[in-house]
Amino acid sequence: MRKKLVVILALFYSNLLIAQKDSTGIIQLEDVVITGGYKPGSVKNSVYQVKVISETQIKKIAPSSLQDVLNSQLNFRFSHDNATGGSNLNLLGLSGQYVKILIDGVPMVGRQGVSNEININQVDVNSIERIEIIEGPMSVIYGADALAGVINIITKKKPVHAFSVHAKLHEESAGKEYGYDKGIHNQYLSITGKHKNWYGSGGIGRNLFTGWKDTATGRELVWHRKRQINANALIGYRTKDLNVYYRLEGLDELITNPANFPGNNQPAIDQDYISIRLMQHLHASYNFNKDLSANVVFSHTHFKRQVYSTLFYVGGDVKLATAPGLHSLAVFNGINFRSDVVYSPFQFISFQPGIDINTESGEGERLKDGVQHINDYAFYLTSEIKPNARIQVRPGIRLIKNSVYNAPPLIPSVNTLFQLSPAFSFRAAYAKGYRSPSLRELYFNFIDANHTIVGNPDLKAEHSKSFTGSITYTNKNIRSAKFSSVFSGFSNHIKNRIGFYDNINSSVTTYLNIANYKTRGVSLINTINYKKLDASLGFSYTGRYNEYEANDNTLPEFKWSGEINTNISFTFPKAGLQTGVYYKFTGKLPYYIEINNGPQKEIKLAETNRYHWADLTINKKIGKAVTLNAGIRNLFDITRVSNTATGTAHTPGPLLQIGTGRSFFTQIVLNLEKK
Numbered sequence: 001m002r003k004k005l006v007v008i009l010a011l012f013y014s015n016l017l018i019a020q021k022d023s024t025g026i027i028q029l030e031d032v033v034i035t036g037g038y039k040p041g042s043v044k045n046s047v048y049q050v051k052v053i054s055e056t057q058i059k060k061i062a063p064s065s066l067q068d069v070l071n072s073q074l075n076f077r078f079s080h081d082n083a084t085g086g087s088n089l090n091l092l093g094l095s096g097q098y099v100k101i102l103i104d105g106v107p108m109v110g111r112q113g114v115s116n117e118i119n120i121n122q123v124d125v126n127s128i129e130r131i132e133i134i135e136g137p138m139s140v141i142y143g144a145d146a147l148a149g150v151i152n153i154i155t156k157k158k159p160v161h162a163f164s165v166h167a168k169l170h171e172e173s174a175g176k177e178y179g180y181d182k183g184i185h186n187q188y189l190s191i192t193g194k195h196k197n198w199y200g201s202g203g204i205g206r207n208l209f210t211g212w213k214d215t216a217t218g219r220e221l222v223w224h225r226k227r228q229i230n231a232n233a234l235i236g237y238r239t240k241d242l243n244v245y246y247r248l249e250g251l252d253e254l255i256t257n258p259a260n261f262p263g264n265n266q267p268a269i270d271q272d273y274i275s276i277r278l279m280q281h282l283h284a285s286y287n288f289n290k291d292l293s294a295n296v297v298f299s300h301t302h303f304k305r306q307v308y309s310t311l312f313y314v315g316g317d318v319k320l321a322t323a324p325g326l327h328s329l330a331v332f333n334g335i336n337f338r339s340d341v342v343y344s345p346f347q348f349i350s351f352q353p354g355i356d357i358n359t360e361s362g363e364g365e366r367l368k369d370g371v372q373h374i375n376d377y378a379f380y381l382t383s384e385i386k387p388n389a390r391i392q393v394r395p396g397i398r399l400i401k402n403s404v405y406n407a408p409p410l411i412p413s414v415n416t417l418f419q420l421s422p423a424f425s426f427r428a429a430y431a432k433g434y435r436s437p438s439l440r441e442l443y444f445n446f447i448d449a450n451h452t453i454v455g456n457p458d459l460k461a462e463h464s465k466s467f468t469g470s471i472t473y474t475n476k477n478i479r480s481a482k483f484s485s486v487f488s489g490f491s492n493h494i495k496n497r498i499g500f501y502d503n504i505n506s507s508v509t510t511y512l513n514i515a516n517y518k519t520r521g522v523s524l525i526n527t528i529n530y531k532k533l534d535a536s537l538g539f540s541y542t543g544r545y546n547e548y549e550a551n552d553n554t555l556p557e558f559k560w561s562g563e564i565n566t567n568i569s570f571t572f573p574k575a576g577l578q579t580g581v582y583y584k585f586t587g588k589l590p591y592y593i594e595i596n597n598g599p600q601k602e603i604k605l606a607e608t609n610r611y612h613w614a615d616l617t618i619n620k621k622i623g624k625a626v627t628l629n630a631g632i633r634n635l636f637d638i639t640r641v642s643n644t645a646t647g648t649a650h651t652p653g654p655l656l657q658i659g660t661g662r663s664f665f666t667q668i669v670l671n672l673e674k675k
């Protein structure tokens with residue numbers, strides 16, 4: 001491990017030396033970020049290490065889903081859930097339960113409740129302006145479940161023109177399968193406008209994935225058919241000091257899972273997974289003067305998830321299935337009220353007191369007693385201290401009271417930024433965090449012929465402590481070019497980790513705070529912008545804790561896995577043409593599992609195989625209003641990767657679904673604008 005770190009550091013400093021050889025001069029343009037900040041500001045001046053995926057970058061990728069945008073990002077891993085049709089993400093070696101997904105700063109609600117395992121492909125990619133990613137705990141500001149980090153999806157809200165119409169048509173194959181009833185067929189239409197201080201927008205889209213047959217036989221599909229309707233509307237009012245807007249967003253998703261006939265004239269059991277989400281939020285901000293400002297956010301989300309089963313007979317008759325466990329309905333309602341004030345009594349210090357109230361209710365036959373509620377009340381206080389122009393320190397605390405689980409009463413954090421020179425900056429942070437038990441873990445009971453899973457209302461919140469640090473080098477002195485390099489590291493330690501517990505005597509599976517868990521990691525990201533070329537090269541190395549090491553010190557404490565990515569795009573201005581390559585190598589993922597070896601338990605080393613992923617895109621401007629996008633997804637034709645673990649209820653099977661194979665897409669975008 002030490003040798004590998006030496007190599008990484010050597011690469012880092014060699015990049016710096018190479019960049020310093022050509023120093024002459026450049027104007028630097030900074031991304032403006034809002035996540036975690038007192039007010040919008042540049043990435044360079046943020047006390048957090050923020051990654052920004054801009055609207056320009058998203059357009060170059062020409063995505064059909066949010067996963068298309070994040071696939072090539074370091075420290076992100078995805079797996080496809082065949083049972084639900086969702087896409088599960090992993091960040092910094094931690095599952096999606098530890099990642100806070102926000103839309104304009106508002107937590108999302110999914111099929112397990114608020115901010116637990118959100119299916120990112122239920123987010124409308126067409127309405128995204130940019131994505132801001134902060135890796136590491138953000139629990140002081142954003143509360144529970146922000147242990148691995150925060151992904152804040154910023155939607156489009158600022159019309160540039162008095163009136164504009166945006167339309168998009170996307171056609172894509174699923175591997176080799178394409179046709180009227182095969183492949184991906186997406187359409188989107190939006191209208192935006194502004195008049196004096198008023199602005200507004202509205203959009204609607206239809207996404208149809210007809211499923212992927214591949215090696216499946218009969219009526220079955222390897223990947224299920226999915227139909228989505230996304231809609232959004234916004235109205236706002238802005239003056240010099242006041243900005244108020246209301247946004248409404250809706251999702252209607254249907255995933256269809258057809259089954260094969262079991263034989264003996266028995267019917268096939270088909271299942272539909274229906275998701276309905278209505279998300280509305282009201283934002284208001286006001287600047288009283290240069291030293292005092294206030295922000296208020298109120299949101300309400302209604303999410304319904306239904307499993308509907310039917311019996312399909314050989315002759316074509318369809319009847320309602322009545323067997324236990326084949327139907328379910330769960331309804332979640334989340335309310336978030338958040339308000340804070342930023343006050344700067346002196347030039348060198350600012351304060352941000354705020355309140356954050358979250359209420360969540362769940363209803364369904366699989367929840368204990370049918371209805372359950374969780375209320376979370378928090379007060380947070382952060383301060384920004386700038387003793388001089390080069391040093392920034394931001395301490396913070398969060399006081400918490402929860403109505404159901406044993407939440408930590410106090411969460412502290414401290415973030416620091418040191419501008420060592422015009423080119424070098426250093427960030428270091430320490431933070432505590434927590435993950436709240438989901439309504440599913442607390443109260444969900446699922447009993448059928450194959451499962452007996454019951455929730456545990458006595459669960460405690462998981463606790464974490466984290467250290468993060470980064471060194472950033474930006475060279476402004478290369479003629480016609482900008483070079484930057486970021487070397488970062490992190491360490492996470494989670495206590496009271498919630499996991500499955502199998503009671504052998506009663507054959508019941510439940511949840512307990514049974515484990516501790518750790519992750520470690522380093523990454524190096526280099527970017528260069530030279531004339532019409534934008535390129536990046538990154539490397540990350542993440543260690544995941546081996547929990548069996550506690551009882552067997554002959555085993556290693558961590559098992560490590562690496563990633564490499566590179567994104568390259570080039571613009572031909574005269575031809576109105578852009579080309580892009582987005583590549584990522586995901587290294588093998590080793591881990592230990594416990595298996596039965598006769599009457600004894602045996603610890604076995606398993607691993608998920610490595611794979612390569614690449615997308616190629618071409619963007620061609622046709623006139624002033626039309627853009628034609630085309631390309632190849634999954635150039636290396638990855639469908640599934642091998643996994644040496646034996647599949648059980650709680651471990652993956654011998655193959656993990658990754659993609660539908662090499663696919664081809666075309667996309668036509670129309671923009672009509674009136675100034």
